[in-house]
Amino acid sequence: MRSAKDFFAPLAVGAPAPVREVPARPSRMIHFFDPSNPKMAAKVPGMVGTVDVLLGNLEDAVKAESKEAARQGLVDIARATDLGEQTQLWTRINSLDSPWALDDLTTLVTQIGEKLDVVMVPKVQGAEDIHYVDRLLAQLEAKAGLTRPILVHAILETARGMANVEEICGASPRMQGISLGPADLAADRRMKTTRVGGGHPGYLVREDPSRDLGEGVDPVTAPRSVHQQDLWHYTIARMVDACAMHGIFPYYGPFGDIKDVVACEDQFRNAFLLGCVGAWSLHPVQVDIAKRVFSPSAEDVAHARRVKEAMGDGTGAVMLDGKMEDDASLKQCLVILELADRLSAGDPELAELYATQEA
C-alpha cells in the first residue's frame, strides 16, 4: 500500500507533480471521433470551440486494421489544430489487455503529450489497472519533458470494475472521472439487452390488477398502465457516489440510437439530475443536446440566486413561494450557481442568458 505522503509525489524522476485537485473544466460533451476516418477527421477543426472535449477514439468502433492509422491520425490532428482555451483534447486508448495499448500511450504521450489533457482507459477492472497506467504515464511524461500531468478517466464497463468502483476512483491523483460504458457492462453482466445505452421497453412495472372491473372482466388480462423503468439507475447512482467521495467527475457514456434525439435527451437529463457532469456525443446531432442538458437552466439559476439572497448568512429556515428553504436547499442551490459560473465564464451566450433571466 502506498503511504498517504507518497500519493502526491511523481512516480518517475522528472515527471510533473500530480495535481492536488482535479481541474473542474467544462466537459458537458465528450465528443468522439475516429481519427482514421477522413470525413470525421475533417470535421474536427471546425468543432473546436463548439464542444468542451474532443476525444480521438482508438478503441471499439475503430476497425482492427485501422488502429495504427487512428493513432497516427490523432497525432496529426493534434499537431495541426489550435484547440484554443475552451476545448480539451482527450483520447480513448485501446484496452490494457490488447496488443495496441502500450503503443497508444507511448506514441501519444511522447509525440503530443503537451496537448493531451486526459487519457480514457476502457474496461478498467480495479485499482491495479490505474496503477499500471499511472506509472507508465509518469515515465513517458518524464521522457517527453512534460510539465503538466496527463489525467486519467476510467470507463465503468465490467462487473468487476463496478464492484471496485470506489477503489478505482481513489487509485491515483490523476483520476479525473469515470464514464458509464453501458454496452460493454451489459455484456459483461450478461444482461439480455442488445443496445448501446438507453432504456428498454421490457424493463417495466405494471399497475396492480383492479379489484372491481365488473362481472366477466378478468382483471389480470384487462388493460393496465405500465411504466418503463431505468435500467441504469443503480449503476449511475453508485458511480456518482464513488466519484463524489473522491472529488472526481461522473459522466453518462454513449447513447447509440442517434436518431432518437428525444430519448437521448431524457437519458442525459436523468444522468445530469443524478449528479453527472456530462455525456459522450457520438454524432454531431448529440452535441447540442448535451450542451443544453448539462448546463443548468436559466430558471434554476435564477431560483438558486433568490434562495441564496433570502438565506442571508446561510443558516436557519425561510419561506419562499410557499416552500421551506434551509441550509441544505441552499447547498443544492450553490452547486447550481457554481456550475453556472464555471460554464458561463467560457460561454458569453450562456452568461447573457443567466444574467437576464428573472426568477
Ligand SMILES: CC(C)(COP(=O)(O)OP(=O)(O)OC[C@H]1O[C@@H](n2cnc3c(N)ncnc32)[C@H](O)[C@@H]1OP(=O)(O)O)[C@@H](O)C(=O)NCCC(=O)NCCSC(=O)C[C@H](O)C(=O)O
Ligand atoms: C454513428 C456513426 C457511424 C454515424 O455515421 P454516419 O452514418 O456517417 O452519419 P451521418 O451520415 O449522419 O453523418 C453526417 C456527417 O457527420 C459526420 N460525422 C458523423 N459522426 C461524426 C462524429 N462523431 N464526429 C464528427 N463528424 C461526424 C459524417 O462523417 C458525415 O460527414 P459528411 O458526409 O461529410 O457530411 C458515426 O457518427 C460514428 O461512428 N460515431 C462515433 C461512434 C463511436 O465513437 N463509437 C464508440 C463510442 S460508444 C462505445 O464504444 C460503447 C461503450 O464503450 C460501451 O461499452 O458502452
Ligand SMILES: [Mg+2]
Ligand atoms: Mg465499451
